[in-house]
Amino acid sequence: MTALLPVDDARERLLSLAAQCDEETLAIGNADGRWLARPVRARRSQPPADLSAMDGYAIRFADMPGPWRVIGESAAGRPFGKTVGQKETVRIFTGAQMPEGADTVLVQEDTDSDGAQVRLTGEGPGEPGRHVRALGGDFSKGDAILPAGSFLNSRRIGLMISAGHDDAVVRQRPKLALISTGDELALPGKAVDDPAVIPASNGPALIAQLAHLPVQISDHGIVADDLEALAKVLERARKADIIVTIGGASVGDHDLVQKALRAAGARIDFWRIAMKPGKPLMAGTLGKAVVLGLPGNPASAYVTAKLFLEPLIAKMGGAADPGPAFVPAMLASSLPATGDREEYLRGHWTDGGVSPLDGQQSSLIRALADAELLIRRSAAASEARPGDHIEILGLTS
Ligand code: AMP
Ligand code: MG
Numbered sequence: 001m002t003a004l005l006p007v008d009d010a011r012e013r014l015l016s017l018a019a020q021c022d023e024e025t026l027a028i029g030n031a032d033g034r035w036l037a038r039p040v041r042a043r044r045s046q047p048p049a050d051l052s053a054m055d056g057y058a059i060r061f062a063d064m065p066g067p068w069r070v071i072g073e074s075a076a077g078r079p080f081g082k083t084v085g086q087k088e089t090v091r092i093f094t095g096a097q098m099p100e101g102a103d104t105v106l107v108q109e110d111t112d113s114d115g116a117q118v119r120l121t122g123e124g125p126g127e128p129g130r131h132v133r134a135l136g137g138d139f140s141k142g143d144a145i146l147p148a149g150s151f152l153n154s155r156r157i158g159l160m161i162s163a164g165h166d167d168a169v170v171r172q173r174p175k176l177a178l179i180s181t182g183d184e185l186a187l188p189g190k191a192v193d194d195p196a197v198i199p200a201s202n203g204p205a206l207i208a209q210l211a212h213l214p215v216q217i218s219d220h221g222i223v224a225d226d227l228e229a230l231a232k233v234l235e236r237a238r239k240a241d242i243i244v245t246i247g248g249a250s251v252g253d254h255d256l257v258q259k260a261l262r263a264a265g266a267r268i269d270f271w272r273i274a275m276k277p278g279k280p281l282m283a284g285t286l287g288k289a290v291v292l293g294l295p296g297n298p299a300s301a302y303v304t305a306k307l308f309l310e311p312l313i314a315k316m317g318g319a320a321d322p323g324p325a326f327v328p329a330m331l332a333s334s335l336p337a338t339g340d341r342e343e344y345l346r347g348h349w350t351d352g353g354v355s356p357l358d359g360q361q362s363s364l365i366r367a368l369a370d371a372e373l374l375i376r377r378s379a380a381a382s383e384a385r386p387g388d389h390i391e392i393l394g395l396t397s
Contacts, residue, residue: 004274006379007307007342013269014283014308015315015322017290021172021241028160031152034170034214035318040146043164046138050098054131057089057111057118058102061128066106067119074099089118098132105131139163149320171318173214177237177289178203181230181248181257182296185222201365202246202294202301209305209397215242215313230260234286238264241316243289244309247296249282257293258282266291274379276341277362278304297362303344303374306393326376326391329354335384338377346371347392354392371395 005013023037052058052074059068068089074080076095084090084101092098092105110122125131139145145163146156152168160168185200192199200222207217218240223233225248237243248257251270261268261284268284268291277300282293292309294301307324314322330353335345345356346367354375359367374393377384384390 004279004340005271007273007275010271010273010281010283011308011311014290014292014312017283017285018242018312018315020318021174021316023169024172025167025169028157028166028168031168031170032154032157033212034152034168034173035314035320036146036148036150036152037169037171037318039144039148040150040160040163040165040168042139042141042143042145045136045140046162047133047135050135051133052092052094052096052098052105052131053133054105054107055093056108056131057106057113058084058092058098059089059104059106060084060086060102061104061125061130063087064124065120067117070113070116070118072099103128103132107131147320149318151319171214171316173216174241174313174316175239176210176215176217176242176244176313177220177240178206178217179220179230179233179237179243179245180222181225181245182222183225183254185247187222202296202298205298206244206246206294206301206305206309209302210310210313212397213310213313214317225254225256227256227260227263230256231264234260234264238287238289240289242309242312243286243291244305245282245291245293246301247294249293249295250280261286261291261293274341275303275307276343278307278344279341281308283308295362298365299346299360299362299368302368306374306395307344324393326393328389329373329375329392331355331375331384331388331390332386334386335375335377335390337383338379338381340379342379343375343377344393345375345377347375348372352386354390 068087071088072080073091074096075093079097080090080099084099090099104125111118112121180200180203184198186197191197220233223229245257248255266284266286271281273281280295281304284291294304311322332350332352333355347354347356357367357370376391
């Protein structure tokens, strides 16, 4: 009996099997949810000039405390265009370009004006440069603004457009072939009164789980526990970048996935992972495809997909850091000491922090469905108490 493989080691071995997908160039509006294939530099400066941060009057600080003669106006997109001289001022609005010569803005509320003359009524600016957004204060032309491997979300798309870009060079989405296996499985809603039947929930649930990731899934449906049927589906699936099987990963008489993969020419690493749920996990390659065999129990399938498949997709999709990203949280209840496996408890937020839900067996779907987070407990950990800090993984899908 081989020793159980720690989760981090297993993930490292899996990710080492995977190569990044090729690059493609997308219109920036279509690049949401992708990872940058190349570093991005700013093609312009932001702000592109000294701009006013307030409505008021642009002055030379040296002319304080005024009064000033109003010689024109500068509005956003419509600069004044001439120079401000001694004791002169320009009516200015938020976002408008500071006129040549002026260095400071008097806030409108601190002034009194008849249209031709402005005098200070309030405190006024304490130093030169007040209420001015300096040229390049956000970024300057040529600045490195995002490294390769950055995840593009709404805010980074905004940043790239502000930096003058209209497209993004990202990694392509890996193609994933999904195969559910088991003689007992039936399509959603079918044979609900047959006690020999289990609805095949994991496949559609996994597709929903991965919906936020850049991956192209082809669902090969339910395949019987039959070597010939498995051989056929593997033949169709092998052009994918990733082949995911669900169920049949163990070594029981009806667990034929491994056998079928070997017969198809796959190089297989059968792992027993030091984790709960999700001990039986299979990984390997079939041609250029990375194969990941998930266990069939719903909580095991979900947790192993979270800890192994999502990072695999992220690595292939170009992520600098494929995750998973655990964060600290306060524990609201007691947890018993752990054994020789890491534990990933399905949990939720309560007033005092996080707590595990009732029903942690890997076959139980209800606690999985109610879970807002996974609580990670390392192997051989001692009892944990309320107020202790532990690591969690927030669940959004
Ligand atoms: P297996 O890994 O094939 O031994 O399956 C372990 C348990 O998970 C069995 O009770 C199966 O009925 C169940 N199971 C396997 N595949 C699925 C699936 N696609 N959806 C829901 N349950 C499944
Ligand atoms: Mg099975």
